[in-house]
Amino acid sequence: MTALEPVPRRLLRDRAYDALLAAIVSGELAPGSRLNDGELADRLGLSRAPVRQALARLATEGLVESKPQSFTRVAPVAERDVADALALVRTLHEMAVREALPLVDAAAVERMRAENARFAAAVDAGDTMGAMAADDALHAVPIQVCGNRALAETVRRWTPLLRRLECLRFSTEAARASVGLHEQLIDALAGRDEARAVAVSHHIWSDLAPGRPAQGE
Structure with missing residues (x-):
């Protein structure tokens, strides 16, 4: 792969996941913090798609919780x-x-x-x-x-x-x-x-x- 080839989408998803995980475990994104995919995408310099994929993965792992049409937020420590x-x-x-x-x-x-x-x-x-x-x-x-x-x-x-x-x-x-x-x-x-x-x-x-x-x- 040359330096000018597109970065595979999988890597963008993983980059978003790693950044969000680090922010959650460090407390930068505290329990209960609302998570807006558009705002997060802007902060990470990514499109919304990999951010949404990362949030979905974090939800399956118990670090994010979401209610359709209502909220997505950092899960409390259960x-x-x-x-x-x-x-x-x-x-x-x-x-x-x-x-x-x-x-x-x-x-x-x-x-x-x-x-x-x-x-x-x-x-x-x-x-x-x-x-x-x-x-x-x-x-x-x-x-x-x-x-x-x-x-x-x-x-x-x-x-x-x-x-x-x-x-x-x-x-x-x-x-x-x-x-x-x-x-x-x-x-x-x-x-x-x-x-x-x-x-x-x-x-x-x-x-x-x-x-x-x-x-x-």
């Missing part, structure tokens, strides 16, 4: 829905770690260490969105290694509902405890210690629960 999503995602990450452990090789371990270094650098720089991206990439490695497509799709579906929890954690000193927990998870995977790897994975995701203090071990 504590029960978030708690349910967290329990599911935590269990699936534990399952991914368990299934991946016999298959993890040196390259996978190094990818996780590199992402944890990127995570730590983002935390030090106060780059919350960068920390979230690195955290996603780190935890994606066991999912990719285990090769369970149903697991991967379910995690992808429900993780966005946890983004506001991640943003709160990674914008505070609690994020520094996550660096050490990541290292413990990586070491357990490298050492083929299934019980330890699953326990640390459980700890990592449990620490996202609202009101739970950071617990580096």
Whole structure:
């Protein structure tokens, strides 16, 4: 593709989604904020179509709510829905770690260490969105290694509902405890210690629960 070829519509939709997701999880678009596709399109420099597609995706993920002919707005934080999503995602990450452990090789371990270094650098720089991206990439490695497509799709579906929890954690000193927990998870995977790897994975995701203090071990 040359630089002057049209950008595929899929990329415009994804660009709109990424921008709106970041604004919602950071609080720039607070719960209850009205969302007008025309105004958002102007702010993002896009047409209305990709913005509408992004809003529809965010609605399926529970971050936007809409009533036909009435409103589209940022969804409030529904504590029960978030708690349910967290329990599911935590269990699936534990399952991914368990299934991946016999298959993890040196390259996978190094990818996780590199992402944890990127995570730590983002935390030090106060780059919350960068920390979230690195955290996603780190935890994606066991999912990719285990090769369970149903697991991967379910995690992808429900993780966005946890983004506001991640943003709160990674914008505070609690994020520094996550660096050490990541290292413990990586070491357990490298050492083929299934019980330890699953326990640390459980700890990592449990620490996202609202009101739970950071617990580096």
